[in-house]
Amino acid sequence: MRFGLQIPNFTHDVPDSELFDRVLDHATAAEDTGFHSVWVMDHFFQLPPLGGPDAPILEGYTLLGALAARTRTVQLGTLVTGVTYRNPAMLAKIVTTLDVISRGRAILGIGAAWYDVEHAALGFDYPPDRERLDRLEEAVQICRGMFTQDHFTYTGAHYHVADARNLPRPIRPEGIPIMIGGGGEKRTLKLVAQYADACNISGSLETVRHKVDVLHRHCADVGRDPAEISVTRMSTLVLTGSAEETEQTMQFLIDAAGAEAAEGFTIGQEDDLAEVVEASAAAGVDEFIFNMPLSDVATVRRAGEFLHTLAS
Numbered sequence: 001m002r003f004g005l006q007i008p009n010f011t012h013d014v015p016d017s018e019l020f021d022r023v024l025d026h027a028t029a030a031e032d033t034g035f036h037s038v039w040v041m042d043h044f045f046q047l048p049p050l051g052g053p054d055a056p057i058l059e060g061y062t063l064l065g066a067l068a069a070r071t072r073t074v075q076l077g078t079l080v081t082g083v084t085y086r087n088p089a090m091l092a093k094i095v096t097t098l099d100v101i102s103r104g105r106a107i108l109g110i111g112a113a114w115y116d117v118e119h120a121a122l123g124f125d126y127p128p129d130r131e132r133l134d135r136l137e138e139a140v141q142i143c144r145g146m147f148t149q150d151h152f153t154y155t156g157a158h159y160h161v162a163d164a165r166n167l168p169r170p171i172r173p174e175g176i177p178i179m180i181g182g183g184g185e186k187r188t189l190k191l192v193a194q195y196a197d198a199c200n201i202s203g204s205l206e207t208v209r210h211k212v213d214v215l216h217r218h219c220a221d222v223g224r225d226p227a228e229i230s231v232t233r234m235s236t237l238v239l240t241g242s243a244e245e246t247e248q249t250m251q252f253l254i255d256a257a258g259a260e261a262a263e264g265f266t267i268g269q270e271d272d273l274a275e276v277v278e279a280s281a282a283a284g285v286d287e288f289i290f291n292m293p294l295s296d297v298a299t300v301r302r303a304g305e306f307l308h309t310l311a312s
Contacts, residue, residue, distance in 0.1 A: 001277060001280075001281050001285070001286070001287070001288065001310065001311055002036035002037070002286065002287040002288075002311065003034070003035050003036055003037075003287065003288050003289070003290070003304075003307045003311060004035060004036055004037035004038065004039055004075075004232070004287055004288070004289035004290070005026070005027075005030040005035045005037070005038050005039070005289070005290060005291070005292070005300065005304075006038075006039040006040070006041070006079050006234065006289055006290065006291040007023055007026050007027065007038065007039070007040050007291070008040075008041050008047070008050060008291045008293050009046070009050045009051070009055070009293045010022075010023065010046075010055075010056045010057055010058055011050075011051060011055055011056060016056065019056060019058065020058070020063070020066060023040075023058070023063065023067075024066075024067065024070055025297045026297055026300055027067050027070075027071060027074070028070070028071065029297045029300040029301045029304065030074065030300060030304055031071050031072065031073055031074045032301070032304070033300075033301050033303075033304025033305045033307075033308055034304055034305075034307065034308035034311065034312075035074060035304050035307070036074065036075060036287060037074055037075040037076070037077065037107070037287070037289070038067065038071070038074045038075070038076055039076075039077055039078065039079040039109065039289060040058075040060045040063055040064060040078055040079070041057070041060060041078065041079065042060040042061075042078040042079075042080060042081040042082060042085065042109075043057060043060075043082075043115060043118060044057065044059065044118050044122055045057065045115065045117060045118040045121065045122075047115070050293060053117070053118070053121070060078045060081070061078070061094050061095075061098065064076050064077070064078070064098055064106075065097070065098055065101055068098055068101040068102035068105065068106075069101060071102075071105075073105075074105065075105050075106075075107050076098065076102055076105050076106055076107065077106065077107030077108065077109040077179065078109045078110075079109050079179075079181060079200060079234065079289065080109035080110050080111040080179065080180075080181035080182075080200065081108070081109060081110045081111070082111065082112075082113030082114075082115070083110060083111065083112055083113055083132060083135050083136045083139050084113040084119065084124050084125060084126065084127070084132060084135070085113065085124060087159070088138070088139035088142040088143055088159055089142055089146065089159075089161050089164055091108075091110075091139070091143060092108075092142065092143040092146035092147060092166060093146075093166060095108045095143070095176055096146070096147065096166055096168070096169070096170050096176065099170045099171050099172075099176050100168055100170075100171060103171055104170070104171030104172050106170075106176050107176065107177050107178075107179055107198070108143055108176050108177070108178045108179065109179040109181060109200070110136065110139065110140060110143075110178065110179070110180060110181070111136065111180060111181035111182050111188075112129070112132040112133050112135075112136045112182060112188070113126070113132055131158075133184075133187045133188070133191070134157065134158060135158050135159070136180070136191060137191055137194075137195070138154075138156035138157070138158055138159045139159065140178055140180065140191065140195045140196065141154060141156075141195065142154050142156075142159060142161055142164075143176075143178065144175065144178060144195065145161075145164075146161070146164055146166040147166070147170050147175030147176050148174070148175040150165070151163050151164070151165065152164045152166075177197040177198060178195065178196050178197050178198070179196060179197065179198035179199065179200055179230075179232070180192045180195070180196040180198075180199055180200075181199070181200040182199075182200070183199075183201050183202070183203070183207070183211045185211070185214045189211065189214050189215045189218055190218045190221075190222075192215060192218070192229060193215060193218035193219045193221070193222050193224050193226075193229070194218075194222055194224070196229060197228070197229065197230065198229060198230040198231070198232055198287075199215065199229060199230075199231055199232065200232045200233070200234055200289070201231065201232070201233050201234075201285075202233065202234045202235065202264055203263060203264055204260075204263035204264070205276075205279055205280065205283055207263075208233055208280065208283045208284070208285060209283040209284065212231055212283060212284035212285075215229070215231070230286045230287060231284050231285050231286050231287075232285065232286065232287040232288070232289050233280055233285045233287075233288055233289065234289045234290070234291070235264055235265060235266045235276075235288070235289075235290055235291075236264065236265045236266065236290070236291050236292070236293065237265075237266045237267075237273070237290035237291070237292050237295075237303060238265060238266070238267045238268075238292075238294060238295075239268075239269070239270075239273070239292075239295070239299055239302060239303055240267065240268055240269055241269070242269070243269070246267055246268045246269065246272065249267050250262060250265075250267050253265055253267070266290065270306045273303075273306065273307075274306075274310060277307070277310055288307075290303065
């Protein structure tokens with residue numbers, strides 16, 4: 001079992017000029033304590049639960065490039081890029097640049113996009129679900145081709161490249177790993193089986209088990225060994241100091257967001273966290289990615305040090 005940290009929020013009660021320093025503190029705390037990966041969101045407006053469009057947020061790939069220059073070991077990626085935001089050939093170039101800066105630590109996280117509010121506000125087209133998934137399928141093929149081939153040509157319904165070069169090349173000869181985010185059973189997980197190195201699933205353990213089973217069926221249909229695909233699960237982690245605090249926090253979340261939404265949280269002390277991690281591994285999860293939007297750097301370190309004991 002590996003562990004990742006997603007950094008979703010940028011409100012740290014500091015001036016804008018110090019925002020990156022606070023994000024870097026969280027990223028280096030994760031790296032120092034054994035997290036395998038660090039992720040940021042690819043959004044231009046902050047999400048409603050974290051303050052909405054009036055809250056600060058940094059552009060994902062600029063931020064990752066800066067983190068790449070200041071870290072040494074953690075894998076770096078967006079969880080996940082919206083396919084609607086960038087031409088896929090440009091995206092391949094951006095992620096390759098991140099890979100070179102980080103000396104081979106980039107991951108392309110990509111999905112079909114969903115935040116219609118920022119699309120409308122910033123002028124991005126927001127096609128229907130089916131078209132966004134069609135675009136996703138074409139984009140991952142273009143990115144894979146540009147990661148692995150010296151000259152790449154592709155013609156699709158939405159995108160095309162002609163004799164595309166991507167120099168410098170990714171550091172790893174096999175190219176940059178591609179993660180597809182989302183758990184859609186008919187199309188998204190099928191795209192994972194066809195094209196991806198990893199997927200990201202969220203929700204309860206029951207949901208995760210079911211999605212992993214669906215993914216394995218898609219792998220069988222396309223002749224892919226499911227062991228070639230890393231399954232990641234994302235959850236919001238709230239570390240507590242007592243059983244009473246755990247119960248109170250869980251009840252607060254159920255009251256505020258409902259029982260189904262609360263299932264996407266991991267709340268408790270270290271023993272509770274160990275049980276969730278063990279159950280997730282049994283359900284087929286290879287890497288557990290946590291975000292900790294309510295936590296300071298010390299709590300990130302507390303989580304990382306404990307998780308490191310589970311991984312070792």
